[in-house]
Amino acid sequence: xxxxxxxxxxxxxxxxxxxxxxxxxxxxxxxxxxxxxxxxxxxxxxxxxxxxxxxxxxxxxxxxxxxxxxxxxxxxxxxxxxxxxxxxxxxxxxxxxxxxxxxxxxxxxxxxxxxxxxxxxxxxxxxxxxxxxxxxxxxxxxxxxxxxxxxxxxxxxxxxxxxxxxxxxxxxxxxxxxxxxxxxxxxxxxxxxxxxxxxxxxxxxxxxxxxxxxxxxxxxxxxxxxxxxxxxxxxxxxxxxxxxxxxxxxxxxxxxxxxxxxxxxxxxxxxxxxxxxxxxxxxxxxxxxxxxxxxxxxxxxxxxxxxxxxxxxxxxxxxxxxxxxxxxxxxxxxxxxx
Amino acid sequence: xxxxxxxxxxxxxxxxxxxxxxxxxxxxxxxxxxxxxxxxxxxxxxxxxxxxxxxxxxxxxxxxxxxxxxxxxxxxxxxxxxxxxxxxxxxxxxxxxxxxxxxxxxxxxxxxxxxxxxxxxxxxxxxxxxxxxxxxxxxxxxxxxxxxxxxxxxxxxxxxxxxxxxxxxxxxxxxxxxxxxxxxxxxxxxxxxxxxxxxxxxxxxxxxxxxxxxxxxxxxxxxxxxxxxxxxxxxxxxxxxxxxxxxxxxxxxxxxxxxxxxxxxxxxxxxxxxxxxxxxxxxxxxxxxxxxxxxxxxxxxxxxxxxxxxxxxxxxxxxxxxxxxxxxxxxxxxxxxx
Numbered sequence: 001x002x003x004x005x006x007x008x009x010x011x012x013x014x015x016x017x018x019x020x021x022x023x024x025x026x027x028x029x030x031x032x033x034x035x036x037x038x039x040x041x042x043x044x045x046x047x048x049x050x051x052x053x054x055x056x057x058x059x060x061x062x063x064x065x066x067x068x069x070x071x072x073x074x075x076x077x078x079x080x081x082x083x084x085x086x087x088x089x090x091x092x093x094x095x096x097x098x099x100x101x102x103x104x105x106x107x108x109x110x111x112x113x114x115x116x117x118x119x120x121x122x123x124x125x126x127x128x129x130x131x132x133x134x135x136x137x138x139x140x141x142x143x144x145x146x147x148x149x150x151x152x153x154x155x156x157x158x159x160x161x162x163x164x165x166x167x168x169x170x171x172x173x174x175x176x177x178x179x180x181x182x183x184x185x186x187x188x189x190x191x192x193x194x195x196x197x198x199x200x201x202x203x204x205x206x207x208x209x210x211x212x213x214x215x216x217x218x219x220x221x222x223x224x225x226x227x228x229x230x231x232x233x234x235x236x237x238x239x240x241x242x243x244x245x246x247x248x249x250x251x252x253x254x255x256x257x258x259x260x261x262x263x264x265x266x267x268x269x270x271x272x273x274x275x276x277x278x279x280x281x282x283x284x285x286x287x288x289x290x291x292x293x294x295x296x297x298x299x300x301x302x303x304x305x306x307x308x309x310x311x312x313x314x315x316x317x318x319x320x321x322x323x324x325x326x327x328x329x330x331x332x333x334x335x336x337x338x
Numbered sequence: 339x340x341x342x343x344x345x346x347x348x349x350x351x352x353x354x355x356x357x358x359x360x361x362x363x364x365x366x367x368x369x370x371x372x373x374x375x376x377x378x379x380x381x382x383x384x385x386x387x388x389x390x391x392x393x394x395x396x397x398x399x400x401x402x403x404x405x406x407x408x409x410x411x412x413x414x415x416x417x418x419x420x421x422x423x424x425x426x427x428x429x430x431x432x433x434x435x436x437x438x439x440x441x442x443x444x445x446x447x448x449x450x451x452x453x454x455x456x457x458x459x460x461x462x463x464x465x466x467x468x469x470x471x472x473x474x475x476x477x478x479x480x481x482x483x484x485x486x487x488x489x490x491x492x493x494x495x496x497x498x499x500x501x502x503x504x505x506x507x508x509x510x511x512x513x514x515x516x517x518x519x520x521x522x523x524x525x526x527x528x529x530x531x532x533x534x535x536x537x538x539x540x541x542x543x544x545x546x547x548x549x550x551x552x553x554x555x556x557x558x559x560x561x562x563x564x565x566x567x568x569x570x571x572x573x574x575x576x577x578x579x580x581x582x583x584x585x586x587x588x589x590x591x592x593x594x595x596x597x598x599x600x601x602x603x604x605x606x607x608x609x610x611x612x613x614x615x616x617x618x619x620x621x622x623x624x625x626x627x628x629x630x631x632x633x634x635x636x637x638x639x640x641x642x643x644x645x646x647x648x649x650x651x652x653x654x655x656x657x658x659x660x661x662x663x664x665x666x667x668x669x670x671x672x673x674x675x676x
Contacts, residue, residue, distance in 0.1 A: 027621075030621055030622075031514070031621045034514065034621075163508065163511055166508050166671065167505065167508055167509075167630065169674070170501065170504050170508060170671070170672065171501075171630075172674050173501055173644040173645040173648040173672050174501065174633075174636045174640045174641045175636075175640070176369070176644075249673070249674060250674045250676055251674045282635070282637065282640040282644075283368055283372075283639075283640060283643070284368075284637060284639075284640065286635040286636065286640075287635060288632075288633030288634065288635035289633045290630070290631065290632050290636070291629075291630070291631045291633075292505065292509075292628070292629070292630045292631075293628065293629045293631075294512065294626075295512075295617075295626030295629075296626065297624040297625065297626035298512045298620055298624065298628070299620065299624070301622075302513070302620040303512045305621070306511040306512045306513065306514075306620075306621075307511040307512070310511040321659075321661065323659065331671060332671055333504065333507065333508070333668070333669055333671040334508065334511050335587070335669075336507070336510050336511070336587060336588045336589045338588055
């Protein structure tokens, strides 16, 4: 991007929307608040939405959502609706890009949202921080449709998949062949109830659980499960889209990518430092491992929302050049949002 | 990139050239040899060049260069010339991209090569692994000219700047503000005489030396210097283009980027693990540090040449979409070359 384009963005902030206003959506709004290059103008939850092309006030959005349960109650800007996403898409004609901060429950939900965007005739950038391989496969099947609709869809653009997948793609450059990509994450949250949907997505990865079973658990049932594990969720060989993303980028077969981690639901300190290890063979025949390690003080929200908006900015640059379709975090360099 | 585009590249390998055939150029030829997506068709040194649109044999090139001192002696394909680069550019009309594996001595040399490409009317992708900030500043001044000429120039695309700069750009995504980017490299080479030009570039960074002074040193003088330091070159606060590249990408001011390292010229084992530490403040106000560490078994050649061709492939994709101008390793995701 040229200096002129940077100046252009600063003078004309990218108008963005956030779909989903749980823990992740609220954190995303907080990430955006101090930025001059992006302006939050639209947000939706299950029961309503709010739109103001001059910008939404983040604190009012959070207060209203937390006290009344929906952005639809936001004074003057909120509208209650059981078709909140569809209505917002149609109404919010100034939005250049959306961060889909939605839990992908059921597992076809994100693809159905993408379909709503296609059907609406809206053109712009969509970014998700989706986790499951099978969810990205659904979006892959829609690639040509997204391209024809003039939508630049950036998928798997959170922390993992996302930041760590991109680090793996970058690290692969030193090698002639990649033998393994091993992602190990540590997540510490003081209070799981602030991330109800995310925790249920994690539980769905445990042996004996499915997405449906996890989704149908009451808070009391989640609490009982966590009591039995001292608040820890140990996850191994998770279905994580890092695998398909690295395969699509031509880096290695998906069978060489493994994702696991430990989530501590009762401690904000991470039980281990999140990292990705990329092992391969160099052109001289040496076997070696590059490692990318996240600082423990960076939260899940920082590592998901930062990249999501970085990829949104990169997506807007692609979109402005007329480049549409489906892209993953392993293919595009995210851009820093000031 | 779509699966169709990938198939297209496999069936029609990208025809590439290498300018400069010292240690780095020869390693680059070796990196390319097993790849199906790229084909080495052109190479030049100071005294001559070789071109074969059906592909050059890497072993013959290396043997000829090492035994006779120039690719110009290559049987049937070689031509001796004291205008080797200019002649090759004009003659090698099938080359889509060049890796400029040239020592940037004098410090204006790379920019003068770029100017030769512009003047020749050649259109395609150029990649350098240039080190100095001031050298990239010269190329920046040529940005519009490169764009008008239909050249996609990828600068600073080796290891550092290059791979580590890109890792810093990626890591920055977790933060609202970047406080420091600290690159520390360890290089171990068994025999410095295989990298005569590179070692002189390193010496130029030492206190009391300049590019001109280092360039004019005889091998005996270099040897005497290394005898005094037990073969170690300790480099601090080096003028390294990582700083301007991260500044252009909007990540942080160049004063927040530092580069230093230790080069052991008598031991292939690295004196320390090359790494980049990115420290910043998250949106919640936490200070933290992400770290990207290269495996010790990866050589300088692997960490420079791999990224160089990864950025060349990414550059070819930009070029095919009609996107020209100057880009750095911090802005574009390199693509894996199979």
